[in-house]
Amino acid sequence: MSIQNRPKMPxxxxxxxxxxYWITILACIVCMIGPVISLxxxxxxxxxxxxxxxxxxxxxxxxxxxxSVGGRFPGGHFYLGYFTYGDGLTQFGLALGCxxxxxxxxxxxxxxxxxxxxxxxILGFWVALLVxxxxxxxxxxxx
Amino acid sequence: xxxxxxxxxxxxxxxLSFAIALVAVIGGIGxxxxxxxxxxAFTSVDSLIVRATGLIVxxxxxxxxxGPFMRGGLANLKICILCAAAYGIGAFSGxxxxxxxxxxxxxxxxxxxxxxxxxxxxxxxxxxVVGGKKIxxxxxxxxxxxxKWLKLSQPYYEVSLGKVIDYPLTRAGWSLxxxxxxxxxxxxxxxxxxxxxxxxxNLIMAVPLKVAAANSGVLxxxxxxxxxxxxxxxxxxxxxxxxxxxxxxxxxxxLGALILIKVKAGFVRYLLIGFMFFACxxxxxxxxxxxxxxxxVPLWINGVVFLTIFLTVTRSIIKMSKAAKQEVSE
Numbered sequence: 001m002s003i004q005n006r007p008k009m010p011x012x013x014x015x016x017x018x019x020x021y022w023i024t025i026l027a028c029i030v031c032m033i034g035p036v037i038s039l040x041x042x043x044x045x046x047x048x049x050x051x052x053x054x055x056x057x058x059x060x061x062x063x064x065x066x067x068s069v070g071g072r073f074p075g076g077h078f079y080l081g082y083f084t085y086g087d088g089l090t091q092f093g094l095a096l097g098c099x100x101x102x103x104x105x106x107x108x109x110x111x112x113x114x115x116x117x118x119x120x121x122i123l124g125f126w127v128a129l130l131v132x133x134x135x136x137x138x139x140x141x142x143x
Numbered sequence: 144x145x146x147x148x149x150x151x152x153x154x155x156x157x158x159l160s161f162a163i164a165l166v167a168v169i170g171g172i173g174x175x176x177x178x179x180x181x182x183x184a185f186t187s188v189d190s191l192i193v194r195a196t197g198l199i200v201x202x203x204x205x206x207x208x209x210g211p212f213m214r215g216g217l218a219n220l221k222i223c224i225l226c227a228a229a230y231g232i233g234a235f236s237g238x239x240x241x242x243x244x245x246x247x248x249x250x251x252x253x254x255x256x257x258x259x260x261x262x263x264x265x266x267x268x269x270x271x272v273v274g275g276k277k278i279x280x281x282x283x284x285x286x287x288x289x290x291k292w293l294k295l296s297q298p299y300y301e302v303s304l305g306k307v308i309d310y311p312l313t314r315a316g317w318s319l320x321x322x323x324x325x326x327x328x329x330x331x332x333x334x335x336x337x338x339x340x341x342x343x344x345n346l347i348m349a350v351p352l353k354v355a356a357a358n359s360g361v362l363x364x365x366x367x368x369x370x371x372x373x374x375x376x377x378x379x380x381x382x383x384x385x386x387x388x389x390x391x392x393x394x395x396x397x398l399g400a401l402i403l404i405k406v407k408a409g410f411v412r413y414l415l416i417g418f419m420f421f422a423c424x425x426x427x428x429x430x431x432x433x434x435x436x437x438x439x440v441p442l443w444i445n446g447v448v449f450l451t452i453f454l455t456v457t458r459s460i461i462k463m464s465k466a467a468k469q470e471v472s473e
Contacts, residue, residue, distance in 0.1 A: 006307060007298040013220040017213025024206040028393040031386040035153060038383050039146055049383055053144050053152055059187040062379040076376035090382035100206060101368035120221055123228040130231045134372040
C-alpha cells in the first residue's frame with residue numbers, strides 16, 4: 001500500500017453517490033410529511049390511518065389489511081392518482097426511494113461512456129434494466 | 144387506536160430503526176438481519192408484511208450511506224456494479240428456480256444446504272477471529288490479468304490512519320463466481336446476503352475490510368431496488384407502517400456512515416465476527432430443525448445467543464481500544 005496525495009474520485013462514482021444520496025433524502029422527507037397528512041386529514045387517505053395499525057397488529061395479511069381498512073389494494077403505483085392523499089404521498093416517497101438505483105445508474109453510465117469505460121457502462125445498464133423490469137412487474141424476484 | 148397511540152408507535156418504530164441502521168452500516172450488513180427476527184419474534188404482524196418492510200430496512204441505510212462513501216472513496220463503484228451484475232443474475236436465477244428445484248431437493252436437501260452454509264460461515268468467522276491485520280488490510284502478491292484489465296483499484300484517503308490507501312485487487316473472476324453463488328442461494332432461500340458479500344470481497348478479491356463493508360452497504364441499496372418492487376406491487380408494504388422505518392434507516396444510516404469513515408478497521412472486524420456467528424447460529428439451528436434433529440429453537444434462546452455474542456464483541460472492542468490507547472501513550 002502506498003502513500004500518495006489525497007485522490008480525486010472518478011465522475012461516475014461522484015454522480016452515483018450524489019444522486020442516490022439526494023433522492024434518498026428527498027424520499028425520506030416525503031415519507032415524513034406523508035404520515036403527518038394522513039393523521040391530520042384522516043379522510044384524505046385510502047387506508048383509514050386510525051385502524052390500519054390495529055389490523056396489522058392483529059396479524060392480518062397485507063390483502064386483508066387493504067380490504068378491511070381501505071376497500072381494496074389500488075395497485076403498487078396508486079400514488080400516481082393520489083398525490084394529495086396522505087398514504088398516496090407516502091407511497092410516492094417509498095417508490096421514489098425504491099427506484100433510486102435507476103436514476104443514479106443512468107448518471108453513472110453517462111460518466112462511464114464519456115470516459116470510454118464501456119464494460120462498466122454495460123454492466124451498469126444491465127443492473128438498471130433489472131430494476132426497471134422489477135418496477136414494472138415483468139421480473140418478479142418472489143418465490 | 145387514538146392519534147396519540149399512533150404517534151407513539153410511529154416514533155417507537157423510528158427510534159428502533161435508527162438504532163438498527165447505525166449498527167448495520169458500520170458492519171456492512173442489511174438491517175433486515177436484525178429487524179426481521181425481532182418483528183417475527185415479538186409481534187404478531189403477518190410474515191409477508193414483516194419481510195417486505197424488512198427489505199425497506201435493509202436497503203435505505205445502505206442507500207443514504209452511499210453518498211458519503213462514494214464522495215470519500217471508501218466505497219468503490221466499479222466493484223459494486225461488478226458484484227451487483229453477478230448478484231442480480233444469481234438472485235434472479237435462484238428465485239426463478241426455487242419452486243422447480245425445491246420439488247426435487249425436498250426438505251432434507253434444504254436442511255443440508257442450510258447446515259453447510261452455517262459450517263462455511265462459522266469457518267469464515269473463525270478465520271476472521273484469527274486473521275487479524277491480514278483481514279483488515281489484505282496483502283496482494285500477484286494481480287491476475289483479468290483484474291488488471293478491469294482497473295478496479297481506486298486509492299482513497301483513510302481517515303483513521305490519516306493517509307492515502309491504494310489497494311491492489313486480485314481474483315476478480317473468482318469473486319464474480321462466488322457472488323453469483325451467493326445471489327443464487329439468496330434468491331433461492333430468500334436469505335439476506337450482507338453477511339456473505341463482505342467476506343467474499345475481502346477473502347477472494349483482497350478488498351480492505353472497511354472498503355468491503357462500505358461496498359456491501361452500497362450493493363445492498365442497489366440490489367434491493369430490484370428485490371423490493373414485487374412487494375410494493377402486491378401491497379405488502381403498507382405506507383404508514385413502513386414510513387417511520389424508512390426515515391429511521393435514512394437518519395441512522397447517515398450517522399453510521401460518518402462513524403464508519405472515522406472508525407478503525409479492527410472495530411468493523413469485531414462487529415462483523417459477531418454478525419457472522421449469529422447468522423451461523425441461525426442457519427445451523429434452522430437446518431437441524433428442518434432435518435428433524437432438534438425441535439424449533441425457542442425465541443429466548445435466540446435472544447440469549449444474540450446477547451452473549453454481542454457482549455463478547457463489545458468486550459473485545461473495549462479491549463482493542465484500551466490497547467490502542469496504551470500504544471499511543473507509549
